[in-house]
Amino acid sequence: MEDRGGEAATLNNIGLVYSDLGEKQTALDYYNQALPLYRAVEDRGGEATTLNNIGLVYDSLGEKQTALDYYNQALPLYRAVEDRGGEATTLNNIGLVYDSLGEKQTALDYLNQALPLRRAVEDRGGEAGTLNNIGHVYSDLGEKQTALDYYNQALPLRRAVEDRRGEATTLTNMASLQRSQGELTEALVNMEKAINLTEELRSLAPPGELRQTFFSTVQDRYQLYIELLMELHQQNPQKGYDALAFHASERSRARSLLELLAEAGANIREGVDPQLLQQEQSLIQQHNAIEHQRHELTRGQFTTAQIDALTTQSQSLINQLNQLQTQIRVVSPNYANLQYPQPLNLEQVQQQVLDDDTLLLQYYLGEERxxxxxxxxxxxxxxxxxxxxxxxxxxxxxxxxxxLDNTTTVAQGLALSEILIAPVVNQLNNQRLLIVADGILQFIPFAALPIPSQPDTPLLVEHEIVTASSATLIANQREQLANRPTAAKAVAVIADPIFESNDPRLNSQISSENNPPSLDNLALARATRSLGLGDTAPQLNRLEYSRLEAQNIAELFPENERIKALDFEASRYLATHPNLSQYQIIHFATHGLIHPVNPELSGLVLSLFNPQGESDNGFLRLNDIFNLNLPAELVVLSACQTGLGREVRGEGLVGLTRGFMYAGARRVVVSLWNVNDLATSQLMTRFYQQMLNENQPPIIALRQAQLEMWNSGQWQSPYYWGAFTIQGDWR
Structure with a gap:
């Protein structure tokens, strides 16, 4: 017999796990499956619990009135079944909503109703939570000592029931309060304990997406920790608090990327049940098929319902894939022995990352400063x-x-340069700049920012510039790739795919190899390697200058050391073929597709038709890239906005760069906006000429190519050349 009540309980519990890890929408999906089952079996207690949990999700999403509606449905049900613990929980949660709405006295009324009920049912963990929340309200009201009294009652209870998450929250609240009273040393002691607990909780979260999501929810703790350390540094400049703050900044960023690259080096799929690996490939293929179907649908007539159905299927497959990849980690013999890298402290960064010619500029954006x-x-x-x-x-x-504007000048960045560069300008000294950015600064082309004292001259004139998600990432990449043999062949260039059904190449097998576009074709000169966003099909115009780019690059290399794939050959089949691992440089000149919500859907667009004129899956998506084996010294993504992705707090931009680094790339050249097709062709030709003819390393070659563009007159605006940046090791 089917146990609908048991099924409802399981769905509710799964929702709780996802909610705790920060995956609120997924949690809501499970709760909404559980709720009608509880009602069907007339389990009013289970119904009340699920209503309360739904309220918690809406509260965390900022939808306070919706949260109150659900709590107010749960409260009479708990009372009807005489569940005093559930009643206390709901009263506590209602109090929290009123607290966030600024109705402090109402909040205290509800919390003070909850507290004796918590004690009556001997719910020590719940009692600790309510005491903590009452303390928070009093802190907001300015009654600091009363607040501290409540926190001091909550803390031993948190510890007694081994509620590490709650303990970290209370310690953080105490530290914040102590800081506001000027008790910085006491605050630091509590904040260090909170951070250590947070690191422990992070290590216990399932690896991958869920761990990344959890880490994004606790970034405020790192922000307070850094603030405290920097305040102490101002008071005691010689005590090394700034070095500790720098280390805290490293601990707060790009941790999932570090762990992903460690997993790649450990080859965690080795020794795993082949059936699981086959299942992973099957899910990726199913997902690609759904996305291809959605793309085909949006090229013609479609309804919202059709798109929604495919979106639901796509998301379901992504969730299944994430769960399966977590399972692969759990059963992997190599994963069991894997030691994840730890963020480097100041001394380690100085020893393992920097050289005499490199200055690290690490930014951290905070709410206060x-x-x-x-x-x-x-x-x-x-x-x-x-x-x-x-x-x-x-x-x-x-x-x-x-x-957006090809008339943008270098000088237009002066106001930003005065904030970001002017404070440190006396330390620059023509050194190489390693930029570790944060927040919106990850979207800024530092090479194009003006020298503060010379508003018309970009930083590029005096500095090589390389970007990274964290300084630790550079060190770990160096260690991991130190003894890797160099691939046997030189370069694979994949360019000028076929995107549209009206492309003349579909009706003719005659190549335009010897007929590149004329440079005075203004319509083509304005073309960009366009960005696709969301679920509808972008307009994918042919990138004719990518053909010229490919020809110019290929001519620089001996024929037996290169592969040049154009037209139908610029295909997903080639991009995923094992033979691509034989090349030191992989160059893609095509459209990029960036999905701002689901990074798994981001990728590169290759030929969408085969030589027979039949529709073909040409999307090389992020999951495909993670499954590539590309031990390349350099991957160049000569496409639009390939350096972007979804911004995740504590992780930075989750996009194509991490996929290619996971696949084995030592460094990746990416772009920050929709790049002009003709200008990019010119830039890339100069870039490769510098590497091959002048024997320059990639970072210097890119700088020289950009300088040539800036000095050319025609391409002086940074709109044309500033988008491209190099990520990874500069050596």
Whole structure:
């Protein structure tokens, strides 16, 4: 017999797990499956619990009135079944909503109703939570000592029931309160305990997407920790608090990427049941088929219902794939022995990352104020910058201008440069700049920012510039790839795929190999390697200058050391073929597709038709890229916005770069906006000429190519050349 009540309980519990890990929408999906089952079996207690849990999700999503509606449905049900614990939980949650709405006295009324009920049912964990929440309200009301009294009652209860998550929350609240009273040393002690507990909780979260989501929900703790350390540094500049703050910044960023690259190096799929690996490939293929079907549908007539159905199927497959990949980690013999890298401290960064010619500029954007650490091999200097809101107010219009307007000048970045570069300008000294950005600064082309004292001259003139998600990432990549043999062949160039059914190449097997577009074709000169967003099919115009780009690059290499794939050959089949691992450089000149919500849907667009004129799956998506074996020294994504992705707090941009690094790329050249087709062809030709003819390493070659563009007159605007940046090891 089917146990609908048991099924409802299981669905509710799964929802709880997802909610705790920060996956609120997934949690809501499970709760909404559980609710009608509880009602069907007339389990009013289970119904009340699920209503309460749904309220919690809406509360966390900021939909306070909806949350109250669900809590107010749960409360009479709990009372009807005489569940005093459930009643207490709901009263507590209602109090929290009123607290967030600023109705402090109403909040206290509900919390003070909850507290004796918690004690009556001997729910010590719940009692601790309510005491903590009452303390928080009193803190907001300015009654600091009363607040501290409640926190001090909550803390031993949290510890007694081994509620590490709750203990970290209470310690953070105490530290915040103590900081506001000027008790910085006491606050630091509590904050260090909170951070250590948070690190422990993070290590216990399932690896991958769920761990990443959990980490994004606790970033405020790292922000408070850094604030405390920097305040102490201002009071005691010689005590090394700035070095500790820098280390905290490293601990707060790009951890999932570090762990992904460690897993790639450990080959965690080795020794795993082949059936599981086959199942993973099957899910990826099913997902690709659904996305191809959706693309085909949006090219013609379609209904919203049809798109919604495919979107639901796609999301379901993504969830199944994430769960399966977690299972693969659990059963992997190599994963069991894997030691994840730890974020480096200041001394380790100076020893393992920096050289005499490199200056690290690490930015951290905070709600109260932001920070910049300038680090050399033997020094650290810290600077206080405006808060994130003020920086965004200057950075956003600059970013929009340089993304869209080909008349944008270097000088238009002066206001931003005065915030980000002017404080440290006396330390720059023509050194290489390693930029570790944060927040909106990840979208800014630092190479195009002006030298503060020379508003018409970009930083590029005096500096090589390389970007990274964290300094630790550079060190770990170096260690992991130190003894890797260099691939046997030189370059694979994949360009000028067939996107549209009206492409003349579908009706003719005559190649336009010797007929590149004329440089005075203004319509083509304005074309960009366009960005696709969301669920509808983007307009994928042919990129004729990518053909010229491919020809110019290929001619620089001996024929037996290169492969040049154009037209139908610029296919997903080639991009995923094992033979591609034989090449030191992989160059894609095509459209990029960035999905702002689901990074798994981001990718590169290759030929969408085969030589017979039949529709073909040409999307090389992020999951495909993660499954490639590309031990390349350099991957060049000569496409639009390939350096972007979904921004995740504590992780940075989750997009194509991490996929290619996981696949084995030592460094990746990516773009920050929709790049002009003709200008990109010119830039890339110069870039490869510098590498091959002048024997320059990629970072210097890219800088020289960009300088040539800037000095050319025709391409002087940074709109044309500033988008491209190099990520990874510069050596």
């Amino acid at each position: 932001s920070f910049l650490w300038a680090v050399t091999k033997d020094s650290i200097t810290s600077y206080i910058l405006p808060n994130s809101t003020e920086i965004e107010a200057v950075a956003t219009p600059y970013r929009e201008a340089i993304n």
